[in-house]
Amino acid sequence: MAHDTPQPHASAPQGPLTGSIAVPGDKSISHRALMFSALAVGTSRVTGLLEGEDVLATAAALRAMGATIVREDDGTWVIDGVGVGGLLQPETALDMGNSGTSTRLLMGLVASHPITATFIGDASLSGRPMGRVIAPLSTMGADITASPGGTLPLMVRGICPAVPITYTLPIASAQVKSAILLAGLNTPGITRVIEPVATRDHSERMLQGFGAHLSVEDSPEGKVIAITGEAELTPQDIVVPGDPSSAGFWLVAGSIVPGSDLIVRNVGLNPTRTGLITALQMMGADITELDPRTVGGEPVADLRVRHAPLTAITVPADLAPSMIDEYPVLFVAASYATGTTIARGAHELRVKESDRIATMATALTACGVVCREHDDGLEIDGSGGTAIPGGARVASKLDHRIAMSMTVAGLAAAAAITIDDIAPVATSYPAFFDSLAMLTDTRLTDTGLTNNEAQQPA
Numbered sequence: 001m002a003h004d005t006p007q008p009h010a011s012a013p014q015g016p017l018t019g020s021i022a023v024p025g026d027k028s029i030s031h032r033a034l035m036f037s038a039l040a041v042g043t044s045r046v047t048g049l050l051e052g053e054d055v056l057a058t059a060a061a062l063r064a065m066g067a068t069i070v071r072e073d074d075g076t077w078v079i080d081g082v083g084v085g086g087l088l089q090p091e092t093a094l095d096m097g098n099s100g101t102s103t104r105l106l107m108g109l110v111a112s113h114p115i116t117a118t119f120i121g122d123a124s125l126s127g128r129p130m131g132r133v134i135a136p137l138s139t140m141g142a143d144i145t146a147s148p149g150g151t152l153p154l155m156v157r158g159i160c161p162a163v164p165i166t167y168t169l170p171i172a173s174a175q176v177k178s179a180i181l182l183a184g185l186n187t188p189g190i191t192r193v194i195e196p197v198a199t200r201d202h203s204e205r206m207l208q209g210f211g212a213h214l215s216v217e218d219s220p221e222g223k224v225i226a227i228t229g230e231a232e233l234t235p236q237d238i239v240v241p242g243d244p245s246s247a248g249f250w251l252v253a254g255s256i257v258p259g260s261d262l263i264v265r266n267v268g269l270n271p272t273r274t275g276l277i278t279a280l281q282m283m284g285a286d287i288t289e290l291d292p293r294t295v296g297g298e299p300v301a302d303l304r305v306r307h308a309p310l311t312a313i314t315v316p317a318d319l320a321p322s323m324i325d326e327y328p329v330l331f332v333a334a335s336y337a338t339g340t341t342i343a344r345g346a347h348e349l350r351v352k353e354s355d356r357i358a359t360m361a362t363a364l365t366a367c368g369v370v371c372r373e374h375d376d377g378l379e380i381d382g383s384g385g386t387a388i389p390g391g392a393r394v395a396s397k398l399d400h401r402i403a404m405s406m407t408v409a410g411l412a413a414a415a416a417i418t419i420d421d422i423a424p425v426a427t428s429y430p431a432f433f434d435s436l437a438m439l440t441d442t443r444l445t446d447t448g449l450t451n452n453e454a455q456q457p458a
């Protein structure tokens with residue numbers, strides 16, 4: 001959704017973060033829960049869905065292609081699917097807002113249906129590369145016309161039947177993998193994706209849960225994921241676990257703000273997503289797992305984080321796929337550490353909602369942090385645990401994770417950091433500032449109460 005009026009926000013130190021909050025539903029899992037439910041025959045129910053703008057864009061697109069999607073008063077989402085092969089021709093362009101995941105996965109869905117769809121998005125999304133999905137989907141037979149540079153607006157003319165392919169991912173991307181698997185659902189025969197570097201596996205887990213014939217095998221070339229079409233999906237009841245990417249902001253905030261001691265509840269801990277926790281623990285962060293359990297087929301726990309002195313590390317490049325969305329907030333942690341953190345091997349950051357290497361280098365430099373930009377990452381000289389100067393106005397560049405990361409940076413800075421526009425936060429974490437207010441509300445903690453649990457889903 002385009003936000004016409006920028007919403008500036010000044011982030012200033014407010015004392016320790018204490019109490020407990022629950023993070024909202026996982027964005028990746030929420031998109032997939034809606035998409036697979038829309039392709040099942042019958043009624044699926046989803047609880048814990050992330051009600052952020054990105055996921056709502058997916059819901060709107062699926063409705064435009066025939067699925068019935070209703071939110072009940074208790075927050076349960078009820079989806080009546082059209083069945084694999086049953087998507088209808090949308091009457092107008094599908095507005096993907098800021099959401100790369102909606103765009104790339106839905107392009108895969110449309111590619112093997114006998115329909116044509118036009119995809120449009122905001123200025124950030126319209127600059128992002130779609131060639132990575134256009135190439136394999138075209139090989140399957142879809143006819144895709146894109147704007148110069150392989151960007152939005154673009155039109156996908158699906159083909160039915162599409163041709164099954166075996167495709168080795170040239171970049172580590174769960175979106176590309178998932179787009180091909182989604183196209184494979186309505187493609188007769190076996191569609192294979194070979195993944196040399198493991199990425200988040202929510203599509204594989206959930207498709208198996210919906211009854212698709214999907215196998216995952218190791219090979220010398222990497223993981224081979226094979227899906228047999230034309231699939232029939234059985235409706236499911238899905239509980240979406242909390243988003244570890246959203247939890248990341250509190251893990252870093254709790255680590256850098258002196259005196260903090262907080263609990264983040266309901267954090268999904270799928271091993272393909274936990275790179276930030278590993279990196280922070282290597283830096284000396286005090287993070288403990290409480291009450292480990294399984295939610296919706298995914299490992300989940302509550303995380304307790306206490307302020308701790310952080311030490312710079314060289315971030316292992318092989319952690320990149322499991323923390324790809326968490327680099328901006330890791331850069332904030334590095335800014336408060338002792339020593340020079342080197343985070344490289346993450347070239348993909350250049351093509352996220354913004355160029356996250358350049359955007360963070362510019363923002364941190366404006367706040368008095370010394371950092372050096374490389375094509376694939378940043379080197380950051382930490383403050384040694386003391387306040388960074390702050391006192392600057394920084395640009396979020398239509399990027400929710402930059403807005404939230406720089407808000408976290410301001411919580412321990414010497415002077416307030418003003419983010420020029422926090423409106424994009426609504427794409428993935430509409431309750432972010434409410435949760436921040438709860439964690440910094442001394443009226444609650446001074447009286448010995450933890451935060452108002454009633455306001456947060458369990």
Ligand code: S3P
Pocket residue numbers: 027028029101172173174175176178200324325348
């Ligand atoms: C996602 C995959 C990642 C991630 C994005 C969500 C997904 O993108 O950055 O926020 O849900 O599949 P890439 O596939 O481009 O790495």
